[in-house]
Amino acid sequence: MGLMHKQVFRVGLSVFVAFWLGLCNFCQPAMALTQEQKLVSEVWRIVNRTYLDDTFNHQNWAAVRQKILSASLPDQKAAYTAIQKMLKSLDDPFTRFLDPEQYRSLQVNTSGELTGVGLQIALNQQTGGLEVVAPIAGSPAEKAGIRSRDRIVKIEGIATQNLTLDEAAARMRGPIGSLVTLVIERDGEGQKEFRVMRDRISLNPVVAELHSTPEGLPFGYIRLTQFNANAPTELAHAINSLEKKGASAYILDLRNNPGGLLQAGIEVARLWLNSGTIVYTANRQGIQGSFESFGPALTNDPLIVLVNEGTASASEILAGALQDNGRAILVGETTFGKGLIQSLFELSDGSGLAVTIAKYETPNHRDINKLGIKPDKIISSAPITREQIGTEADQQYQAAMELLTKHSVLAGGAG
Structure with a gap:
């Protein structure tokens, strides 16, 4: 993924805000921005000050912002769609928006550490069911005897068929030393309940x-x-x-x-x-x-x-x-x-x-x-x-x- 860290450009941002306020002395009184519009503006500002190509793919980047903000953004989903459309105009597949689920998942992968039971999971493409790809070596899940290809039927009594992959992963994560109950189904053995104690999991690449x-x-x-x-x-x-x-x-x-x-x-x-x-x-x-x-x-x-x-x-x-x-x-x-x-x-x-x-x-x-x-x-x-x-x-x-x-x-x- 390249360089990854939070960045705060206080000086650059204050200059930009001052410049924007100066422009608005000549504007009509503006309506307060909605939460959706604020999120779009936040993304626009970050790209505006940090993006590698200062031509923004040979387009007027300020005009792109105005066009997006003038459209109706009734809810969060509409804001996310608008942001994706705005970024797509840069024609750079690596400059991209990550919804909260995707962002959390990426952070876990790159940090190399999480707390949970230590299972890599996936949805079976044929059945849509939640499956174990593999237990992480030395993890509580491996020590408990959970195996590759096991099907996870329930997490803490909740059926997994209605959970997304991220929701299932989130339910298995938790404080070190806490217990999680999993109902596992295995070919030829039916269903079995596992009580697994969460621990710090190191992702060894x-x-x-x-x-x-x-x-x-x-x-x-x-x-x-x-x-x-x-x-x-x-x-x-x-x-x-x-x-x-x-x-x-x-x-x-x-x-x-x-x-x-x-x-x-x-x-x-x-x-x-x-x-x-x-x-x-x-x-x-x-x-x-x-x-x-x-x-x-x-x-x-x-x-x-x-x-x-x-x-x-x-x-x-x-x-x-x-x-x-x-x-x-x-x-x-x-x-x-x-x-x-x-x-x-x-x-x-x-x-x-x-x-x-x-x-x-x-x-x-x-x-x-x-x-x-x-x-x-x-x-x-x-x-x-x-x-x-x-x-x-x-x-x-x-x-x-x-x-x-x-x-x-x-x-x-x-x-």
């Missing part, structure tokens, strides 16, 4: 295993699924653990990693690089910032990074940093091509707004937006299941392992 090549070379296989707040710490723990187990090379799997927090991407790059620029950023004033690595890296062992068209955003920052600094060889398919950074703003009614505020370039000043990063070795892959990742059926993984075997990666890298 790292899968780490010690593998060996056919020739017996021990290497660390690390899959990183997203860049949440836990990613740098969990990855550092994984590298240290694999070093102790005797790993002499690494495969870092960033396939289908959609990104997340910019800062997490930078901190992960620092784990691998002894020195060098990680990424450059530029806002609409053209101001360039840069993030550097200061070392020492946790390991100088040979590194291969797996990427595909689902590798995006913070994943591409990491892949670009490792490629441009000569620290890793990239294997797989050209990445997604999201070279834009968003900031997340909380709105007055609990909804949220993601706004593209900057763009980034790799250390060699490559702008990868809509172009992606091309791997050093292109290997296309047929779709595989989750269980086949990192096995003989995984062609990209096999190609990376062959490269390790041939010692094609310079030992020690060029961090």
